[in-house]
Amino acid sequence: MKAMERIIKKAHLDLKRVVMSEGEDPRVLAAARMAVDKQLAYITLVGDEQTIAMTAERHNVSLAGIQIxxxxxxxxxxxxxERLYLLRKAKGMSYNESLEQVKNPLIFANLMVREGLADGTVNGAVYTTxxxxxxxxxxIGPAPDCELVSSFFLMMLCEPFHNLKGGLIFSDCGLVIDPNETELASIAIAASASAKSLLMEEPKVAMLSFSTNGSAKHxxxxKVRSAAQIVKKRCPDIAVDQDxxxxxxxxxxxxxxxxxxSQVKGQSNVLIFPxxxxxxxxxxxxxxxxxxxxxxxxxxxxxxPANDLSRGCSAEDIFNVIAVTAVQAQQDGKIDQVSPASIKEGITN
Known part of the structure; x- marks a missing residue:
């Protein structure tokens, strides 16, 4: 799985602090252990310390090097x-309510990220999406220059039977139900940035439809054609095919x-769904x-960074999302000066 190996290699180059709120789940404990052992990130688990310790002992997972x-x-x-109260008092939250809510490990973990006590968070093995x-x-809230928070899946095709091999970005598959043309363009631009950061490739975007180049009228x-035009206007350097x-x-x-x-010529690595x-x-x-x-x-x-998990996830799935979260957290740091070529070379050597 070369694309995932590159992400893990990049995470190694500048360790980030990842906090998780479901440390009482044995899958999370196993993933945290792997992340620390493989020097992927510094890990903090939020939850009841005694219960976490008992679960770790029951499943033979060492907590050495993991902050609880x-x-x-x-x-x-x-x-x-106090931070939560200041953040939410305009929405009617009292201080006593904030004191109660912050005892929820999910809320606590997100506040740690907001306050700079962690660089990213991963949750969802137990909590719902x-x-x-x-x-x-x-x-945590949206980035200052962000019009829309959306989601994507990193799809890995690495088996011998896959004709198309490597990593792909699928977006949006989990959050925005029916984006208008402006929102769809924002999703495409954000997914392009995700491709550049995580796949370490120049994005080649396909705005998917049941039509190709106006072959159908609807x-x-x-909407898809208009969204593609917005992408081209805002980001002329991105290769994008409309409808x-x-x-x-x-x-x-x-x-x-x-x-x-076609600008993409059938070599898309970013698929944008309507x-x-x-x-x-x-x-x-x-x-x-x-x-x-x-x-x-x-x-x-x-x-x-804050990322979700499927509640059916495995420890390896969680490990992979920790790696992605760590790389996302590197975006504003010196790590972006490391070339994709050097990362690829580090894997093959």
Missing amino acids: VSTQDSPLTEVLA SDVVRAALQI ESVD VQLDAAIVTEIAAKKLPD NLEAGNIGYKLAERLGGAVAIGPLLQGLNQ
Whole structure:
């Protein structure tokens, strides 16, 4: 899985602090142990310290090198409660309510990220997606230049039977239900940045539709075409194909026939779905029938990294999301000066 190996290699180069709120789950404990042992990130677990220790002992997981913070007796609790109160008092939250809410490990973990006590957070092995996303939006909030917080899946096609090999970005498959043309353009631009950071490749974007280059007439096709034009206007350096069918987006020979003037030429690494219905179906088809490994849903557009997990995730899935979160946290740091070529070389040597 070369694309994932590159992400892990990049995470190694500048260790970040990742906090997780579900340390009482044995999968989270196993992933935290792997992350520390493989020097992927510094890990903090938020929860009841005694329960975490008992679970770790029961599953034979060493907690050496893993920080544990208890929301009940940590000196941070009152400090973070005050921060939460200041953040949410305009919405009617009282200080006593904030003091109660901050004892929720998910809220506590997100506040640690907001206050600079951690660089990113990973949750969702136990919490629902709606809980995870709500906490991230309310506490961490969108980036200052972000019009829309959206999600993506990192899809890995690395098996011998895969004709198309490598990593792909699928967006949005988990959050924005029916984006308008401006929102769809924002999703495409954010997904392009995710591709550049995580795949370490120049983004090649396909705005997916049931039409290719105007072959069908419908308002949903018009939306996709308009969104592509917005992307081209805002980011002229991004290669993007408007209203393109999936086959023409990923098969060079079909692209040559259906879309001879294509910028992407059937070599898309970013697939933008017209709505959540299509995106959710698309990634699950690729995963369940196509044998792709789906990592996510991952969030893009937040002020600091916060990522979700599937409640059916494995320890390895969580480990991979920790790696992605660590790399996202490097975005504003010196690590971006490291070239993708040097990372790839480090893996092959």
